[in-house]
Amino acid sequence: MVSVNQRNSAHRPRVGIIAGGGKLPLNLAKNLKSQGQNPFLLLIKGEADPKEYSEFPYVEFAITKVGKFLKALAAEKCELVTLVGPVTRPDFKNIFPDFEGLKLLARIGTAPKKGDDGLLRAISAYIEEKGFRIVGAHELNADLLPDIGTLGQIEPSADDLADIAEGQRVVYAIGALDIGQAVIIRDKYVLGVEAAEGTDGLVKRCGDFARDKPAGVLVKLSKPGQDLRTDMPTIGIETIRQLSHSKLKGVAIEAGACLLLNRDETIKMANELGLFIYGVSTENKKGSS
DSSP states (O other), X not given: OOOHHHHTSSOOOEEEEEEOSSXXXXXXXXXXXXXXXXXXXXXXXXXXOGGGGTTSOXXXXXXXXXXXXXXXXXXXXXXXXXXXSOOOXXXXXXXXXXXXXXXXXXXXXXXXXXXXXXXXXXXHHHHHHTTOEEOOHHHHOGGGSOOSEEOSSOOOOHHHHHHHHHHHHHHHHHHHTTSOSEEEEETTEEEEEOXXXXXXXXXXXXXXXXXXXXXXXXXXXXXXXXXXXXXXOEEOHHHHHHHHHTTOOEEEEETTSSEETTHHHHHHHHHHHTOEEEEEOOTTHHHHO
Protein backbone atom coordinates (compact mmCIF):
# COMPACT_ATOMS: atom_id res chain seq x y z
CA MET A 1 0.00 0.00 0.00
CA VAL A 2 1.25 3.49 -0.86
CA SER A 3 1.10 5.77 2.17
CA VAL A 4 -0.32 9.29 2.25
CA ASN A 5 3.19 10.63 2.79
CA GLN A 6 4.54 8.79 -0.27
CA ARG A 7 1.73 10.11 -2.45
CA ASN A 8 2.44 13.64 -1.27
CA SER A 9 6.21 13.63 -1.26
CA ALA A 10 6.37 17.22 -2.56
CA HIS A 11 4.05 18.47 0.17
CA ARG A 12 3.69 16.77 3.52
CA PRO A 13 0.54 18.06 5.19
CA ARG A 14 0.69 18.27 8.96
CA VAL A 15 -1.03 15.46 10.81
CA GLY A 16 -3.25 15.87 13.86
CA ILE A 17 -3.50 12.68 15.93
CA ILE A 18 -6.56 12.35 18.15
CA ALA A 19 -5.09 9.96 20.69
CA GLY A 20 -7.09 7.44 22.68
CA GLY A 21 -5.61 4.67 24.81
CA GLY A 22 -3.01 2.06 24.01
CA LYS A 23 0.41 2.32 22.41
CA LEU A 24 -0.59 2.98 18.80
CA PRO A 25 -0.97 6.81 19.02
CA LEU A 26 2.51 7.18 20.51
CA ASN A 27 4.05 4.69 18.07
CA LEU A 28 2.51 6.52 15.14
CA ALA A 29 3.67 9.91 16.42
CA LYS A 30 7.23 8.63 16.81
CA ASN A 31 7.16 7.10 13.32
CA LEU A 32 6.05 10.41 11.79
CA LYS A 33 8.73 12.28 13.76
CA SER A 34 11.39 9.86 12.48
CA GLN A 35 10.31 10.87 8.96
CA GLY A 36 10.99 14.52 9.75
CA GLN A 37 7.39 15.45 10.43
CA ASN A 38 5.92 17.36 13.36
CA PRO A 39 2.60 15.75 14.31
CA PHE A 40 0.23 17.53 16.66
CA LEU A 41 -1.39 15.42 19.38
CA LEU A 42 -4.88 15.85 20.76
CA LEU A 43 -5.00 13.73 23.89
CA ILE A 44 -8.39 12.53 25.10
CA LYS A 45 -8.63 12.97 28.86
CA GLY A 46 -8.82 9.68 30.70
CA GLU A 47 -7.43 7.76 27.72
CA ALA A 48 -3.99 9.11 26.70
CA ASP A 49 -1.37 9.88 29.35
CA PRO A 50 0.21 13.33 28.75
CA LYS A 51 3.45 12.19 30.40
CA GLU A 52 4.06 9.82 27.49
CA TYR A 53 3.76 12.62 24.92
CA SER A 54 6.12 15.20 26.42
CA GLU A 55 8.31 15.23 23.29
CA PHE A 56 5.40 16.32 21.09
CA PRO A 57 3.22 19.43 20.91
CA TYR A 58 -0.18 18.51 22.29
CA VAL A 59 -3.41 19.69 23.88
CA GLU A 60 -5.54 17.64 26.26
CA PHE A 61 -9.32 17.78 25.95
CA ALA A 62 -12.50 16.11 27.14
CA ILE A 63 -14.07 14.00 24.40
CA THR A 64 -17.20 16.22 24.30
CA LYS A 65 -15.25 19.49 23.99
CA VAL A 66 -15.27 19.30 20.21
CA GLY A 67 -14.84 23.03 19.70
CA LYS A 68 -11.55 22.97 21.60
CA PHE A 69 -9.90 20.36 19.43
CA LEU A 70 -11.27 21.83 16.18
CA LYS A 71 -9.75 25.21 17.09
CA ALA A 72 -6.47 23.53 18.02
CA LEU A 73 -6.31 21.65 14.72
CA ALA A 74 -6.89 24.87 12.79
CA ALA A 75 -4.39 26.86 14.86
CA GLU A 76 -1.72 24.19 14.34
CA LYS A 77 -2.46 24.11 10.59
CA CYS A 78 -3.25 20.41 10.51
CA GLU A 79 -4.70 19.19 7.23
CA LEU A 80 -4.91 15.48 8.01
CA VAL A 81 -6.57 14.00 11.09
CA THR A 82 -6.39 10.44 12.34
CA LEU A 83 -8.32 8.91 15.25
CA VAL A 84 -6.08 6.36 16.93
CA GLY A 85 -6.44 4.14 19.98
CA PRO A 86 -9.46 2.81 21.88
CA VAL A 87 -11.83 5.28 23.52
CA THR A 88 -14.27 4.42 26.26
CA ARG A 89 -17.78 5.18 25.03
CA PRO A 90 -19.01 8.24 27.00
CA ASP A 91 -22.27 8.25 28.91
CA PHE A 92 -24.30 10.57 26.72
CA LYS A 93 -26.74 11.19 29.56
CA ASN A 94 -24.13 12.70 31.86
CA ILE A 95 -21.89 14.88 29.68
CA PHE A 96 -21.38 18.60 29.31
CA PRO A 97 -20.40 19.39 25.72
CA ASP A 98 -19.32 22.74 24.35
CA PHE A 99 -21.22 24.41 21.49
CA GLU A 100 -19.56 22.35 18.75
CA GLY A 101 -20.06 19.26 20.88
CA LEU A 102 -23.78 20.00 21.09
CA LYS A 103 -23.99 20.25 17.31
CA LEU A 104 -22.13 16.98 16.94
CA LEU A 105 -24.43 15.24 19.41
CA ALA A 106 -27.42 16.49 17.47
CA ARG A 107 -25.83 15.09 14.30
CA ILE A 108 -25.06 11.77 15.96
CA GLY A 109 -28.67 11.33 17.03
CA THR A 110 -29.19 7.61 17.46
CA ALA A 111 -25.70 6.63 16.31
CA PRO A 112 -24.62 5.51 19.82
CA LYS A 113 -27.43 2.95 19.70
CA LYS A 114 -26.14 1.60 16.39
CA GLY A 115 -22.77 0.44 17.69
CA ASP A 116 -19.27 1.79 17.37
CA ASP A 117 -19.30 1.99 13.56
CA GLY A 118 -22.26 4.38 13.44
CA LEU A 119 -20.75 6.60 16.12
CA LEU A 120 -17.30 6.78 14.51
CA ARG A 121 -18.75 7.47 11.07
CA ALA A 122 -20.76 10.38 12.47
CA ILE A 123 -17.73 11.86 14.23
CA SER A 124 -15.49 11.44 11.15
CA ALA A 125 -18.05 13.03 8.83
CA TYR A 126 -18.41 16.01 11.18
CA ILE A 127 -14.65 16.58 11.33
CA GLU A 128 -14.36 16.39 7.54
CA GLU A 129 -17.15 18.93 7.13
CA LYS A 130 -14.98 21.32 9.13
CA GLY A 131 -12.33 21.15 6.42
CA PHE A 132 -10.03 18.39 7.65
CA ARG A 133 -9.28 15.10 5.93
CA ILE A 134 -9.68 11.89 7.94
CA VAL A 135 -7.00 9.25 7.27
CA GLY A 136 -6.19 5.91 8.84
CA ALA A 137 -3.01 5.15 10.76
CA HIS A 138 -2.19 2.58 8.07
CA GLU A 139 -2.25 5.34 5.43
CA LEU A 140 0.41 7.23 7.38
CA ASN A 141 2.54 4.17 8.10
CA ALA A 142 2.04 1.25 5.71
CA ASP A 143 4.47 -0.89 7.76
CA LEU A 144 1.62 -1.41 10.23
CA LEU A 145 -0.17 -3.67 7.75
CA PRO A 146 0.58 -7.42 7.71
CA ASP A 147 1.22 -9.47 4.58
CA ILE A 148 -0.65 -12.57 3.44
CA GLY A 149 0.72 -15.85 4.80
CA THR A 150 2.93 -16.82 7.74
CA LEU A 151 4.61 -13.78 9.28
CA GLY A 152 7.05 -15.56 11.57
CA GLN A 153 8.84 -18.90 11.85
CA ILE A 154 5.88 -20.89 13.16
CA GLU A 155 3.64 -22.35 10.45
CA PRO A 156 -0.04 -23.12 11.10
CA SER A 157 -0.93 -26.78 10.55
CA ALA A 158 -3.57 -28.04 8.15
CA ASP A 159 -5.98 -28.29 11.09
CA ASP A 160 -5.14 -24.73 12.09
CA LEU A 161 -5.88 -23.50 8.58
CA ALA A 162 -9.23 -25.28 8.66
CA ASP A 163 -10.02 -23.56 11.96
CA ILE A 164 -8.98 -20.21 10.48
CA ALA A 165 -11.34 -20.70 7.53
CA GLU A 166 -14.20 -21.51 9.91
CA GLY A 167 -13.26 -18.50 12.03
CA GLN A 168 -13.47 -16.22 9.02
CA ARG A 169 -16.98 -17.43 8.29
CA VAL A 170 -18.08 -16.79 11.88
CA VAL A 171 -16.44 -13.37 12.15
CA TYR A 172 -18.16 -12.21 8.96
CA ALA A 173 -21.49 -13.16 10.51
CA ILE A 174 -20.96 -11.47 13.87
CA GLY A 175 -19.25 -8.49 12.23
CA ALA A 176 -22.26 -7.82 10.03
CA LEU A 177 -24.28 -7.49 13.24
CA ASP A 178 -21.64 -5.16 14.81
CA ILE A 179 -21.06 -7.65 17.62
CA GLY A 180 -17.31 -8.08 17.46
CA GLN A 181 -14.21 -8.59 15.35
CA ALA A 182 -12.78 -11.81 16.73
CA VAL A 183 -13.57 -15.45 17.45
CA ILE A 184 -11.68 -18.41 18.86
CA ILE A 185 -12.05 -21.74 17.07
CA ARG A 186 -10.85 -25.23 18.04
CA ASP A 187 -11.47 -28.25 15.84
CA LYS A 188 -13.96 -26.16 13.82
CA TYR A 189 -15.96 -25.51 16.99
CA VAL A 190 -16.60 -21.99 18.30
CA LEU A 191 -15.13 -21.64 21.79
CA GLY A 192 -15.86 -17.95 22.13
CA VAL A 193 -17.01 -14.82 20.29
CA GLU A 194 -15.76 -11.31 21.02
CA ALA A 195 -18.36 -9.03 22.57
CA ALA A 196 -18.19 -6.05 24.93
CA GLU A 197 -15.17 -7.44 26.81
CA GLY A 198 -12.89 -6.99 23.78
CA THR A 199 -10.31 -9.34 22.31
CA ASP A 200 -8.19 -9.58 25.48
CA GLY A 201 -11.24 -10.57 27.50
CA LEU A 202 -12.19 -13.16 24.90
CA VAL A 203 -8.72 -14.72 24.98
CA LYS A 204 -8.63 -14.82 28.78
CA ARG A 205 -12.08 -16.42 28.90
CA CYS A 206 -11.18 -19.14 26.40
CA GLY A 207 -8.02 -20.00 28.29
CA ASP A 208 -10.29 -22.02 30.57
CA PHE A 209 -10.69 -24.54 27.74
CA ALA A 210 -6.95 -25.33 27.64
CA ARG A 211 -6.98 -28.38 29.88
CA ASP A 212 -5.82 -31.35 27.86
CA LYS A 213 -4.97 -29.47 24.64
CA PRO A 214 -4.45 -25.90 23.33
CA ALA A 215 -7.47 -23.60 23.45
CA GLY A 216 -7.67 -23.05 19.71
CA VAL A 217 -6.92 -20.29 17.23
CA LEU A 218 -7.80 -16.60 17.41
CA VAL A 219 -9.21 -15.11 14.20
CA LYS A 220 -9.43 -11.31 14.15
CA LEU A 221 -10.81 -9.45 11.11
CA SER A 222 -12.46 -6.16 10.24
CA LYS A 223 -16.25 -6.05 10.08
CA PRO A 224 -17.95 -5.92 6.66
CA GLY A 225 -18.24 -2.26 5.65
CA GLN A 226 -16.11 -1.06 8.59
CA ASP A 227 -14.48 2.38 8.23
CA LEU A 228 -10.84 1.36 8.49
CA ARG A 229 -9.70 4.98 8.78
CA THR A 230 -11.03 5.25 12.31
CA ASP A 231 -11.44 1.72 13.63
CA MET A 232 -9.11 -1.01 12.44
CA PRO A 233 -8.51 -4.30 14.26
CA THR A 234 -5.16 -4.29 16.05
CA ILE A 235 -2.79 -6.83 17.59
CA GLY A 236 0.61 -6.44 19.17
CA ILE A 237 2.97 -7.74 21.83
CA GLU A 238 0.28 -7.82 24.52
CA THR A 239 -1.96 -9.90 22.26
CA ILE A 240 0.78 -12.48 21.74
CA ARG A 241 1.58 -12.55 25.45
CA GLN A 242 -2.07 -13.16 26.29
CA LEU A 243 -2.39 -15.88 23.63
CA SER A 244 0.53 -17.71 25.20
CA HIS A 245 -0.84 -17.31 28.72
CA SER A 246 -4.20 -18.75 27.62
CA LYS A 247 -2.47 -21.56 25.70
CA LEU A 248 -3.76 -20.74 22.22
CA LYS A 249 -1.88 -21.86 19.12
CA GLY A 250 -1.77 -18.60 17.21
CA VAL A 251 -3.68 -15.79 15.54
CA ALA A 252 -4.97 -15.11 12.04
CA ILE A 253 -5.36 -11.47 11.03
CA GLU A 254 -6.60 -9.74 7.93
CA ALA A 255 -3.84 -8.71 5.52
CA GLY A 256 -4.28 -5.08 4.54
CA ALA A 257 -7.01 -4.43 7.12
CA CYS A 258 -5.47 -5.11 10.53
CA LEU A 259 -2.76 -3.18 12.36
CA LEU A 260 0.28 -5.12 13.55
CA LEU A 261 1.97 -2.99 16.23
CA ASN A 262 5.72 -3.21 16.89
CA ARG A 263 5.95 -5.62 13.99
CA ASP A 264 9.47 -6.98 14.51
CA GLU A 265 9.15 -7.30 18.28
CA THR A 266 5.71 -8.89 18.04
CA ILE A 267 6.81 -11.48 15.49
CA LYS A 268 9.96 -12.21 17.49
CA MET A 269 7.91 -12.86 20.63
CA ALA A 270 5.53 -15.13 18.72
CA ASN A 271 8.51 -17.13 17.42
CA GLU A 272 9.96 -17.48 20.91
CA LEU A 273 6.63 -18.58 22.37
CA GLY A 274 5.89 -21.04 19.54
CA LEU A 275 2.83 -19.18 18.24
CA PHE A 276 1.97 -18.45 14.63
CA ILE A 277 0.81 -15.14 13.16
CA TYR A 278 -0.94 -15.69 9.86
CA GLY A 279 -2.23 -13.06 7.41
CA VAL A 280 -5.39 -14.05 5.53
CA SER A 281 -6.91 -12.68 2.35
CA THR A 282 -10.57 -11.69 2.63
CA GLU A 283 -11.48 -11.04 -0.99
CA ASN A 284 -14.72 -12.96 -0.48
CA LYS A 285 -15.89 -10.80 2.44
CA LYS A 286 -18.64 -9.00 0.51
CA GLY A 287 -20.11 -12.24 -0.61
CA SER A 288 -20.01 -13.56 2.94
CA SER A 289 -21.80 -10.62 4.52
